[in-house]
Amino acid sequence: MMNLRHFPLLLSLAALAGSVAAYGLSDSVNPADNAMPAGAESVGPLDRAPAGLTADLVYNLLVGEIASQRGEPWMAFAHYLRAAELASDPGLAELATRSALAANDIGAADQAVRLWLRLAPEALSAHLIAAHVAVLWGEQERALAHLQQVVRLAGLAGQEGFLQVVGLIATIEPLLHRMELMRALVAEDPENPSAHYALAMVAADARDYTAAIAAVRRTIELDPDWDRPRTLLVRLLLGVGQRAEARSELEAFVHRMPDGDAMRMLYAQLLVEEREFSDARNVFERMLQNAPKEPDVLFAIGILSLQLEDLEAARTYFERLHATGQRRDDAAFYLGQIEESLGEPAKALAWYGKVGGDNAVDAQMRIARIHALDGHLDEARAILRRLRDAAPEHSAPLFLTEAELLREQGETELAMALLDEALEAHPGDEELLYTRAIHGVKQGRIDWLERDLRAILEANPDHADALNALGYTLADQTDRFQEAYGYIERALAIRPDDPAFLDSMGWVLFRLGRYPEALEYLQRAYEMMPDGEIAAHLGETLWVLGRRDAAWRIWDEAIAAEPDNEVLLRVIDHFRHSRRTPGR
Missing domain, CATH: 1.25.40 (Serine Threonine Protein Phosphatase 5, Tetratricopeptide repeat)
Structure with a gap:
């Protein structure tokens, strides 16, 4: 059986x-x-x-x-x-x-x-x-023999053998052996551009950027029309800080090959990083001629148009993007912002209502703001409350938005009560604490500001904004100048080029009577950010140093740009009677 x-x-x-x-x-x-x-x-x-x-x-x-x-x-x-x-x-x-x-x-x-x-x-x-x-x-010679066969056999099969071996060679330790093996392989076919390109890739992976740049330049000499080596060269040059040379390479290639979109995209990105937005937009517009419905290019031109404050052009590009059927949520969100900026709230509401995806919550927050500005504060608050219930993960920023709307409408007590409620739901939230602190000082309650900012600093001693806000408030509204100086000094050590922090340091030095030092900080701050409050401080410092005409020049320039700046108006009014210029 x-x-x-x-x-x-x-x-x-x-x-x-x-x-x-x-x-x-x-x-x-x-x-x-x-x-x-x-x-x-x-x-x-x-x-x-x-x-x-x-x-x-x-x-x-x-x-x-x-x-x-x-x-x-x-x-x-x-x-x-x-x-x-x-x-x-x-x-x-x-x-x-x-x-x-x-x-x-x-x-x-x-x-x-x-x-x-x-x-x-x-x-x-x-x-x-x-x-x-x-x-x-660890048998390098034997490995080389087999890699030579890989290159030969790949060539017979119409494939690129040198590029196939790059991944394998990248596993070799130490780094020096990688380069030795790859150079020996390239020596077998020294006129092959792919061989030198593979060497460049291996060298770049080994962080031998000098060798990588030399190899990729040789690749370009052997095959001037191959885009990928030029892209690698530009990225290598940018990586070693040679931005001018990278730009020169890009411009030469774009001029010679005007339809090379990969290089044009890289060139446009470089221009954006250099904040040359108009030139970057021109590059993208050239790309759009070849692909008029390319969504990423339409999106990039739309964003650049916004950066250039060309709202009409931005509207056109985002409408074209929306019509492609791709990135519709992005297009609708930015179109809502554009119509809002152009004073068309009804059109803005229509676009925001079409937004889904990642921007949906932000769009609803913008809808609430439009209703609040239109005098329908209760409706705005109802929208934000519904959003908090529907999307609890966004609860904290929704509380912040509602508190800001209340403050803008003069409902300061309601705003503070809401922030109290928010912090009960999100105890220790730094942004909520910071916002409540700022609301507190605007109501003259420095004790509230100190309470909340010290709570932030107890949990996060290097919170630069909290350090600066506490230091500036103490310098501006108390006589605790030395204590204020310590906070601002710590903030400035964390962000030494922040113009708001430079202004705070200048102001506390002014309050300490160290006027020449104060002037240095305030001039740096004003050059970086010609803000009305900084102008007020700078002018006041110039005044006490006896440079009254210079002070008035700063104030006149600032008031022309910000005619409603309360701090600036208060300072100008205080010194107006002392101006020696005829007619004042």
Whole structure:
């Protein structure tokens, strides 16, 4: 009687024997994909049945398969290797090689890949993996020989062999050996631009930027019309701080190849970083001529038009973007902002109502603001409350928006009560604490400001804005000047080029009677940010230093730009009677 315990195994053997001609082993097992060098193709189905199908062969095939499925790569290697030897089949040798690598057994992998190469000496992937194994053994010459075969065989197949070996060489340690191996490989074909490009990539990965730049320049000499090396050259030059040279390379290429969009995109990005927005927009507009419905280009031109305060142009580009059917949420959101800026609240509401996705909450907040400005504060608050319920993860910024709307409408007590409620829901939230502190000082409650800012600093001693706000308020509204100086000094150490912090330092030095020092800080702040409050402080400092005409020049310039600045108006009114200029 048949032993039923063996029945499933016998069925498996029968199935294997009956279908071995079409048996795609790699469809069910590929144990070392993650261990393989880049460019090594995976095993495909066997083209034919292993020669001389025997019980021993079937047994080793089946056990190798089961071991792979059970995550036992070393056992899989042993049985696949035996099967490959019995059948003289390179596909099975490849499976043995991959299993050995999955088991991290380099010796086994070496044994298997040698068999694979004996059975298929022209297999590109076998040479690539053999090079990988040689690298792991530290046998650079042997690795080079196999890589040379990879380049040759890839060329015969119409592929680019040099670029296939880059990923493998990048695994070699130390870095010096990478460059030695790649240079030896390039020396075999010194006029091949791909060889030098591959060398540039290896050098860049090894952070040898001088060698990388030299190699990519040689690539460009050999193939002037190839975009990718020029893109790499520009990025390398930018990476080493040679921005002027990078720009020169871009401009030369764009002039010679006006339709090279990859380089034009890089050029436009560089112009944006240099804050040359008008020129950047011109570059994108040129790109748009070739692809008038390209959404990313339309979006970029729209944003640049906003940066240039060209609202009509921005509207046109975002309308075109919306019409493409792509990035519709982005387009609708910015169109809402544009109509809002142009004094068209009804049109803004219509666009904001179409916004979904990541900008949906911001759009609803803008809708609430429009209703508040239109005198419908209750409706605005209802929108924000519904949003807090629907999107609790945005609760804190929604509280902040509502508090700001209340303050703008003169409802300061309601704003403070709301911030109290917000901090009960979000205790310790730095932005809520900071906002409540600023609201407090505007109501003359310096004690509230100190309470909240000190709570922030207790949790985060390097919160620069809290340090500056506390220091400036103490300098401006108390006689605790030395204490204020300490806070501002700490803030300025964290952000030494912040014009608001420079203004605070200038003002506390003024209050301490250190007028020449105060003048230096205030002049720097005003040059960086010609703000009305900074102008008030700077003018006052110039005045006490006896430079009254200079003080009036600053004040006149500032009041022309900000005629409603309360601090500036108060200072000007205070000194108006002392002006010596005729007519005052």
